[in-house]
Amino acid sequence: MKAGFLPKLLFSPSVLLVLICVYGYIAFTMYLSFTDSTMMPSTTFVGTAAYHRLLGLDNWSVSVRNLATFAVLYIGVAMALGLGLAILIDQRVRAESLLRSIFLYPMALSFIVTGTAWKWLLDPGVGLERSMHLLGWERFSFTWIKDSDMAIYCVVIAAVWQTSGFVMAMFLAGLRGVDGEQINAARVDGARTWQIYLKIIIPQLGAVFVSAFVILAHTAIKSYDLVIALTNGGPGRSTWLPSVFMYQYTFTRNEMAVGAASSVLMLLAIAIFVIPYMLSEMRKVKHG
Amino acid sequence: MADVHPPIALPVKGVDAGAAHVSLGRAALYAALAVAAIVFLLPVYVMVVNSLKPLDEIRNGNLMSLPHDWTIAPWLSAWSTAQIGVQPTGLRPFFINSFLIVVPAVAISTLVGALNGYILTQFKFRGSTVMFAAMLLTVFIPFQIVLIPMAKTLGLLGIAGTIKGLIFVNVVYGIGFTTLFFRNYYAAFPAELVRSARMDGAKFFGVLGRILLPNSTPIIVVTVIWQFTNIWNDFLFGASFSDFSSYPITVALNNLVNSSTGVKEYNVHFAGAFIAALPTLVVYLVSGKYFVRGLMAGSVKG
Numbered sequence: 001m002k003a004g005f006l007p008k009l010l011f012s013p014s015v016l017l018v019l020i021c022v023y024g025y026i027a028f029t030m031y032l033s034f035t036d037s038t039m040m041p042s043t044t045f046v047g048t049a050a051y052h053r054l055l056g057l058d059n060w061s062v063s064v065r066n067l068a069t070f071a072v073l074y075i076g077v078a079m080a081l082g083l084g085l086a087i088l089i090d091q092r093v094r095a096e097s098l099l100r101s102i103f104l105y106p107m108a109l110s111f112i113v114t115g116t117a118w119k120w121l122l123d124p125g126v127g128l129e130r131s132m133h134l135l136g137w138e139r140f141s142f143t144w145i146k147d148s149d150m151a152i153y154c155v156v157i158a159a160v161w162q163t164s165g166f167v168m169a170m171f172l173a174g175l176r177g178v179d180g181e182q183i184n185a186a187r188v189d190g191a192r193t194w195q196i197y198l199k200i201i202i203p204q205l206g207a208v209f210v211s212a213f214v215i216l217a218h219t220a221i222k223s224y225d226l227v228i229a230l231t232n233g234g235p236g237r238s239t240w241l242p243s244v245f246m247y248q249y250t251f252t253r254n255e256m257a258v259g260a261a262s263s264v265l266m267l268l269a270i271a272i273f274v275i276p277y278m279l280s281e282m283r284k285v286k287h288g
Numbered sequence: 289m290a291d292v293h294p295p296i297a298l299p300v301k302g303v304d305a306g307a308a309h310v311s312l313g314r315a316a317l318y319a320a321l322a323v324a325a326i327v328f329l330l331p332v333y334v335m336v337v338n339s340l341k342p343l344d345e346i347r348n349g350n351l352m353s354l355p356h357d358w359t360i361a362p363w364l365s366a367w368s369t370a371q372i373g374v375q376p377t378g379l380r381p382f383f384i385n386s387f388l389i390v391v392p393a394v395a396i397s398t399l400v401g402a403l404n405g406y407i408l409t410q411f412k413f414r415g416s417t418v419m420f421a422a423m424l425l426t427v428f429i430p431f432q433i434v435l436i437p438m439a440k441t442l443g444l445l446g447i448a449g450t451i452k453g454l455i456f457v458n459v460v461y462g463i464g465f466t467t468l469f470f471r472n473y474y475a476a477f478p479a480e481l482v483r484s485a486r487m488d489g490a491k492f493f494g495v496l497g498r499i500l501l502p503n504s505t506p507i508i509v510v511t512v513i514w515q516f517t518n519i520w521n522d523f524l525f526g527a528s529f530s531d532f533s534s535y536p537i538t539v540a541l542n543n544l545v546n547s548s549t550g551v552k553e554y555n556v557h558f559a560g561a562f563i564a565a566l567p568t569l570v571v572y573l574v575s576g577k578y579f580v581r582g583l584m585a586g587s588v589k590g
Contacts, residue, residue, distance in 0.1 A: 001410060001411055001412065001486075002411065002412050002413070003407070003411035003412060003413035004411075006492050007407045007410075007411045007413070007492065008413060010403055010407060011403075011404060011407045011408075011419075013400075014400055014403075014404050014423070014463055014467070015419055017460050017463065018419075018422060018423050018426060018460075018463065018464070019422075021434065021438065021441075021460045021461075022422075022425075022426045022429065022434065022460075022461075023422070024437070025433065025434040025437040025438060026429070026433050026434070028436075028437040029433050029434070029436055029437060032436060041436065041440065085321075085324060088317060088320055088321055088324075089321070091317055093317065093318070093321060099321055099325060101573075101576055102325045102328050102329060103324070103325070103328055104576070104579075104580065105328075105332075105569070105572055105573075106328065106331075107572075107579075107583065108517055108565075108568045108569055108571070108572035108579065109521070109565050109568065109569070110520070110521035110523065110538050110541075110564060110565065110568070111521070111523065112521075112523055112538040112541050112542050112561075112564065113541070113561045113562075113564050113565040114331070116541065116545050116557055116558075116560075116561040117331040117332070117334065117335050117558070117561055118331060119545070120334075120338075120351070120554055120557065120558070121330075121331060121334055121351070126346060126347070126351055126554060127351055128351075130350070130351065131350045131351050131352045134349070134350045135350070161327075161328070161331070165328070166583055169580055169583065169584070170584070173584060218428055218430075221430060222430045222431070222432075224432075224523070224524055225523040225524065225538070228523070228527075228542060228546075229523075229542055229545070229546070232546055242432075243430070243432055246432045246435075247432070247435075247527075247528075250435065250436060251528070256436060259436070260436060262432075263430065263432040263433040263435070264433065266430045266432055266433065267429060267430055267433045270428055270429070270430055274425070274428045275425075278421070278424065278425065278428075282421065
């Protein structure tokens with residue numbers, strides 16, 4: 001039905017809010033990144049000075065390197081674990097729904113809660129290391145969270161724990177959508193279960209891999225809460241991510257232009273893979 | 289959680305394998321799943337067990353062991369007397385704040401999503417596809433990019449540092465999701481029902497109120513759960529736009545755990561973390577099926 005006045009009128013507040021508070025704000029932040037804003041927004045245009053300063057900052061390169069380490073491991077491990085759990089659960093196990101609930105419940109928790117729980121679990125003074133010592137394994141050592149070279153891996157552990165159940169659920173839905181005929185044919189030919197997975201099922205899960213990748217990658221770039229709760233960026237700045245950098249420079253160090261520039265780069269990083277993904281998804285919908 | 293898909297027919301007992309071989313494989317399968325389940329449950333076990341211990345027992349004992357002297361004192365302390373920032377308020381006022389933020393924000397964003405989904409699927413007008421795509425993209429943006437102008441806007445509107453401000457922010461950035469959910473649901477809604485209602489003279493709100501909404505229970509539940517979980521768990525907006533009187537629970541918990549000076553009261557931290565987790569955990573346990581559906585709908589866009 002062609003829209004009359006009323007539907008358009010009722011749709012317009014949402015349109016306005018999205019246009020202003022998303023796209024308008026993105027434009028405004030981009031604009032700020034080309035000014036000399038410090039504590040308050042300024043309108044003095046200074047070209048790409050903030051980007052030059054940003055790219056020269058050690059804190060930024062540490063944040064970007066940390067993000068690279070974190071994102072690669074987080075995406076890789078969460079996908080592998082998610083797929084592995086999905087395949088295990090797919091073997092017609094008893095208590096399937098209980099197991100799925102157990103693997104998925106961390107998704108319902110706030111990253112602040114997850115961070116708090118893992119913060120003390122990984123703390124050598126009270127957590128795992130101490131438990132192992134008390135159990136008699138005196139030489140067990142696990143001090144990553146206090147070690148500036150290793151602390152970022154603690155962020156990976158907690159983030160994987162939180163999200164791999166979700167990846168499992170995605171893969172499980174994918175596994176159950178795989179065409180059964182090919183599988184039966186392969187089985188008649190005497191293929192083993194692992195061969196069937198490797199050669200027939202997993203190659204058909206391409207779409208799930210892509211979706212999982214896009215979701216995990218954009219989660220990695222946005223990650224903020226978990227780092228704050230788990231390590232607060234420390235020890236030192238060893239677990240800073242671009243999100244932490246942005247917050248610090250904008251709201252604590254009064255370098256708003258640099259903070260704005262960093263958030264523009266975060267947006268670009270996400271846009272690089274989200275926009276192609278969205279376009280292909282929308283094309284799929286259009287062409288059935 | 290109920291199954292949505294039937295399992296693929298993978299024979300459990302291979303024809304070519306002996307029974308002993310098969311049961312060994314099954315044993316390994318269950319062992320692997322059991323280990324994974326223990327790892328997944330461990331942090332919550334540690335949280336609960338240690339929230340019921342006196343502090344001495346944590347410092348001198350094992351984080352994995354059950355309490356020797358059971359106590360609910362850490363819970364009482366986390367709830368009503370623990371130091372948040374400089375005030376000994378406990379988490380209670382912030383727990384209430386979170387509800388004051390979440391309930392209106394979820395209600396408004398869900399209603400707006402239903403309305404948008406209805407308009408986008410039942411009416412044709414120029415630019416509707418582009419607008420939907422524009423709304424969809426908001427789901428992915430890193431919110432860091434809007435923090436500075438939003439802080440300014442909240443100041444101009446006079447709602448900086450207030451519950452109202454946080455409701456506003458969470459509604460604005462929730463519309464993308466809620467519109468997506470309802471739009472996809474209504475796109476698959478039987479067109480004859482809508483058409484015959486119109487023939488009977490139903491107007492704009494008649495179709496929405498008498499035909500669509502009464503048949504929308506599943507998607508309303510999915511949307512409400514999704515929004516509730518997201519907004520309850522929000523930290524970035526809370527940390528950026530609230531002050532002491534309007535902290536949501538996540539910000540207060542982080543304050544409790546990370547800015548405490550002196551003795552670290554692990555047991556109180558664990559109790560506090562559990563209190564902050566409780567509402568979303570309860571929602572998950574009661575309606576896990578819908579929670580998963582929301583995750584899936586949120587993950588397969590378009």
